Amino acid sequence: MARLEFQRFVDWVDHRIVNRSRRVILVFLVVTLVFGAGLSAVSTEAGTEQFAEEVPEEEAFSRVTEEFSPRFEAGTGSTQLIQRAPNVLTRRELLRMLEAQKRLSDRDDLRVVGTASAASVVAETLDPDADGLAEQISALERATDSEVAAAVRENADNERFTGLLADDFNPTAASASATIAVVTHSIPLADEAGAGQGGDSPLTPIQRTAGRVVATVGGDISVFGSGVIADEFGTVIADSLILVVPAAVVFILFFLVVAYRDLVDLLLGTAALGMAIVWTFGFLGLAGIPFNQIMIAVPPLLLAVGIDFGIHAVNRYREDRAEGLPVGDAMRKATDQLLVAFFIVTATTVIGFLSNLVSNLTPIRDFGVVAAIGIVFTFLVFGVFLPATKVEVDRLRERYPIPTFSQSPLGREGSSLGRVLRLGVAPALRAPAVVLVVALVLSGSAMWYATGVDTEFGQEDFLPPAEAPAYLKSLPEPFAPSDYSVVADIEFLEERFSSSQSGVVTVYLEGRPTDDAYLETLDRVAQDPPDTFIVEDRRADSTSVLTVIDAEARENPEFAAVVARHDRDGDGVPDRNLTEVYDALFATDSAARAGEYLADDYRSSRVDYRVRADADDDAVVADAHEVAARFRGPSTATGAVVVFSAISDLILDSAVQSLAISMAGTGAFLVFVYWWLERRPSLALANLVPILVAVTFVAGTMRLAGISFNAFTATVLALTIGLGVDYSVHVVHRFVDERADHDLETALDRTVRGTGGALAGSMLTTVFGLGVLVLAVLSVLGQFGLLTAASIVYSFLASMLVLPSALVLWDRFSGNDPLVPLGGVERESGAAATAD
Known part of the structure; x- marks a missing residue:
C-alpha cells in the first residue's frame, strides 16, 4: 500500500x-x-570572529572588553612596523625607522596620535630635549656611529628599549636583526571586541595607506596589524x-x-x-x-x-x-x-x-x-x-x-x-x-x-600560507594570488620576539568585589602560580584592581592613608569597607586604569595573568582554568588562547x-x-x-x-x-x-x-x-x-x-529470489515482495 x-x-x-x-x-x-x-x-563574512559566537569563553571575553573599556572616548588602534636588517641598530637603519614614523605622523588621514620605537629611545638618549620626531632625526644625523652604539649600550637594561628588539639583541656589539615600532591611531570607538577577528576592521584603510607610505622610506620595513589581517x-x-x-x-x-x-x-x-x-x-x-x-x-x-x-x-x-x-x-x-x-x-x-x-x-x-x-x-x-x-x-x-x-x-x-x-x-x-x-x-x-x-x-587556518606554492606564483593575472604577508609576519614575530611576546590570560570574576575578603582573595590566588605563568617575586605576574591600588598608594600618601585605614591586619591589602576604597581610587589620577579592572558598578572585575610565550597552549588553558577555579564565586578563564x-x-x-x-x-x-x-x-x-x-x-x-x-x-x-x-x-x-x-x-x-x-x-x-x-x-x-x-x-x-x-x-x-516459490505460490516481485 x-x-x-x-x-x-x-x-x-x-x-x-x-x-x-x-x-x-x-x-x-x-x-x-x-x-x-x-x-x-549576498553578504560576506570572513575571519575567526564568526566562530567565536555563543562560545562561553568568548562571551566572557566580550564582557571583559565591554565592561572595562573607557566610556565616551575615541577608540585607538595600533600599527606595528616590523624592520628587518643585518643590524637594525646602525645609525642608517635607526634613521630609516624614524623617517617612517615621521611620514606616517605627517599624514592627517592616518590619525596618528603617538609612536614608539627603539630608534626614538636612542635619539632621546643622544639628545634628551629631542621630544618630536623631527628633533630625534636631527639628533641621530648629528651623532657619529660610535655615539649611536654607546647610546644603544646605555639602554641595554631599559625594557622600553629592549622590549622592541628581537631576541638576538647583543648589547656589546650594539646589534639586533629586527625591531618593532608601534604607531597609535585615533579611530572611532569600535564595537565590542572579542578573541576572534572578522574580515572588517576600521584600521584596514589606514594600514593599507601606511604600507604605501612606509614603502617610500626604503629598506625592509613592513606594516602589520589587525587591519592587514582583516584585509x-x-x-x-x-x-x-x-x-x-x-x-x-x-x-x-x-x-x-x-x-x-x-x-x-x-x-x-x-x-x-x-x-x-x-x-x-x-x-x-x-x-x-x-x-x-x-x-x-x-x-x-x-x-x-x-x-x-x-x-x-x-x-x-x-x-x-x-x-x-x-x-x-x-x-x-x-x-x-x-x-x-x-x-x-x-x-x-x-x-x-x-x-x-x-x-x-x-x-x-x-x-x-x-x-x-x-x-x-x-x-x-x-x-x-x-x-x-x-x-x-x-x-x-x-x-x-x-x-x-x-x-x-x-x-x-x-x-x-x-x-x-x-x-x-x-x-x-x-x-x-x-x-x-x-x-x-x-x-x-x-x-x-x-x-x-x-x-x-x-587565525592561520583562515589566512593564506606564509609562502605561496611556486605554481601559484607563476600564474598570469588575474589568477596570480596577491602578495600575502600576515602569516609570515606572525611566524617571524613568534620566532624572533618570543621573549617579549608573552601571552595574557584573563579571569573574569562575577562575584562581589565589595566583599571584605575580595582583595585578599586576589592576593592569595597570585601565590604559587602554575608553571606556564610568568613569576615575579614568587608570585604570578598579574594585573588587577589590587595592583592599581598598590601603585596609587605608593605615589599618593593621601590614598595610602585610606588603604591603611581599611586594612585590619596590616598586610597592605584592604579588607573592610572596600566600597570606600574604590570610591577613593576612582577619585585619583588612576581612575582610568582602575576602570580597566573593576566595573563601574563594582559588580565584576578582571585579572590579567602573563604567561610564557613558549608555553604549550593546552597547558596554558588548563592552568588558566585551574587558577579561575581558585576564586570563590562565578569565575571564567578567557583570553584569545582560551577562546581558540x-x-x-x-x-x-x-x-x-x-x-x-x-x-x-x-x-x-x-x-x-x-x-x-x-x-x-x-x-x-x-x-x-x-x-x-x-x-x-x-x-x-x-x-x-x-x-x-x-x-x-x-x-x-x-x-x-x-x-x-x-x-x-x-x-x-x-x-x-x-x-x-x-x-x-x-x-x-x-x-x-x-x-x-x-x-x-x-x-x-x-x-x-x-x-x-x-x-x-x-x-x-x-x-x-x-x-x-x-x-x-x-x-x-x-x-x-x-x-x-x-x-x-x-x-x-x-x-529474496523471485523465482523460488514461497508456500507453494510463486513469489511476487519488486514492490509486492514479502516483508522481511
Whole structure:
C-alpha cells in the first residue's frame, strides 16, 4: 500500500515531466529569476570572529572588553612596523625607522596620535630635549656611529628599549636583526571586541595607506596589524574563488563531454548545474545568511551531487531509449525509477548536512543548512527540470534537424568500462562473506589509526600560507594570488620576539568585589602560580584592581592613608569597607586604569595573568582554568588562547556528534524507506556497509595526510555519509529493480554496468571538480577538497567492490529470489515482495 501511495506521487510528477514539459520549464525559469534577484543581497563574512559566537569563553571575553573599556572616548588602534636588517641598530637603519614614523605622523588621514620605537629611545638618549620626531632625526644625523652604539649600550637594561628588539639583541656589539615600532591611531570607538577577528576592521584603510607610505622610506620595513589581517581574510576568499572556479569548470566540462558525448545534453546538464547554484545562493541572499569561508565548498558540493543526478538521469533514459521506447515512455520509465533513488539520496544527504546543526559553532550550522537546502534544490532541478527539458529537446529533434551525437549509455554490455565495473561481481558470487570480513577488518584498522587525528583552530587556518606554492606564483593575472604577508609576519614575530611576546590570560570574576575578603582573595590566588605563568617575586605576574591600588598608594600618601585605614591586619591589602576604597581610587589620577579592572558598578572585575610565550597552549588553558577555579564565586578563564582552545574542542565535538547523528539518522531513514517502498527494511544494512567503509577510510586518510579537524574538515565525515549514500543507494535501488525480473548474477551484472557506468562518470567528474580545491590559496580549503575527493573515490570503490557482496548475502538470507516459490505460490516481485 505504501509503495502504491508513493507511486501515485511519482506518476503525478512523471505525467507533468512528459506531457506538460513546457509548463514545467517555464515554472523553473520563473523561480530562477526570483532567486537570481537574491544574489545581489549576498553578504560576506570572513575571519575567526564568526566562530567565536555563543562560545562561553568568548562571551566572557566580550564582557571583559565591554565592561572595562573607557566610556565616551575615541577608540585607538595600533600599527606595528616590523624592520628587518643585518643590524637594525646602525645609525642608517635607526634613521630609516624614524623617517617612517615621521611620514606616517605627517599624514592627517592616518590619525596618528603617538609612536614608539627603539630608534626614538636612542635619539632621546643622544639628545634628551629631542621630544618630536623631527628633533630625534636631527639628533641621530648629528651623532657619529660610535655615539649611536654607546647610546644603544646605555639602554641595554631599559625594557622600553629592549622590549622592541628581537631576541638576538647583543648589547656589546650594539646589534639586533629586527625591531618593532608601534604607531597609535585615533579611530572611532569600535564595537565590542572579542578573541576572534572578522574580515572588517576600521584600521584596514589606514594600514593599507601606511604600507604605501612606509614603502617610500626604503629598506625592509613592513606594516602589520589587525587591519592587514582583516584585509587578507577577505582577499584570500576572492583569490581562492578566482583560482578554483575556472579550474573546476574546465575539469567538469571535460568529463561531462566524456559522460554525455552530445552537445545538446552537455548544455542541458551545465544549465541545470547553474540553475541549482543560482537557487542556492539566491536563497542565501534572501535568507540573510552571510557567505563565509566554509561556504566556498558549497558550489563544488552542489556540482558533485548535480553531476551525479544529471548523468544518472540521462544515462538511464538512454538505456530505455536503446530498447526502442519512444521519448515519452522512455522518460516515464527512467524517472519512475530514478525519482525514488533521487529522493532517497536527497533525504539521506540532507540528514548528513543537517547533522551539523548540533554544532555550537554558527558558521558550521549555517553551512549545514545552506548545503541541505542546496541539495533539495538540486533534486528538484535534476529530478524534474532536466528530464522535462530533455523530453522537449528530443521531441524537437524528431521534428527538426538538431545535431545529435552519441546517445549510447555508459557501461553498456561489451564495453571496456563495463568489464572493469564487473570486477566486484565474481568475488561477490563466489565468496561474499570473505569480501565483507576483509572490508570490515580494513575499516576497523583505519578507524583505530584515525584516533590519532588532531584538532586545531587559529587565525592561520583562515589566512593564506606564509609562502605561496611556486605554481601559484607563476600564474598570469588575474589568477596570480596577491602578495600575502600576515602569516609570515606572525611566524617571524613568534620566532624572533618570543621573549617579549608573552601571552595574557584573563579571569573574569562575577562575584562581589565589595566583599571584605575580595582583595585578599586576589592576593592569595597570585601565590604559587602554575608553571606556564610568568613569576615575579614568587608570585604570578598579574594585573588587577589590587595592583592599581598598590601603585596609587605608593605615589599618593593621601590614598595610602585610606588603604591603611581599611586594612585590619596590616598586610597592605584592604579588607573592610572596600566600597570606600574604590570610591577613593576612582577619585585619583588612576581612575582610568582602575576602570580597566573593576566595573563601574563594582559588580565584576578582571585579572590579567602573563604567561610564557613558549608555553604549550593546552597547558596554558588548563592552568588558566585551574587558577579561575581558585576564586570563590562565578569565575571564567578567557583570553584569545582560551577562546581558540574552546573552539577547537567544539570542532572535535561537532565532528563526532554530527558523524553519530548522521550515521544514526541515515540508518533509521534507510530502514524506514526500504520498509515503506519495498517492505524489506534489512536492505538498509547492505546499504550502510559501503558508507561505513568510506567513512573509516576518510578518517584514516586524515591522519595519514597530517590533516587535523579544523573549521573546514570538521564537516567531512558527516559529508562523506551524505555523498556515500548517493553512490550506494543508486546501486541498491537498481539491484532491487533488476532482481525482480532476473536471476542474481544477471541482476548484479546489469546493476554494476548500468548504474556503475553512471557512477563512474559522476565520480571522475566530481573528484576532479572538487579536487581543484587543492589549488585554493587557503590551505585548509585544499585539505577539505582533498578529503572530499577521497570520500567520493572511497564511496565509489566501496559501492562497486564491497556492496555487491553485501547484496548477495542479503539476497541469500532474506529469501529474496523471485523465482523460488514461497508456500507453494510463486513469489511476487519488486514492490509486492514479502516483508522481511
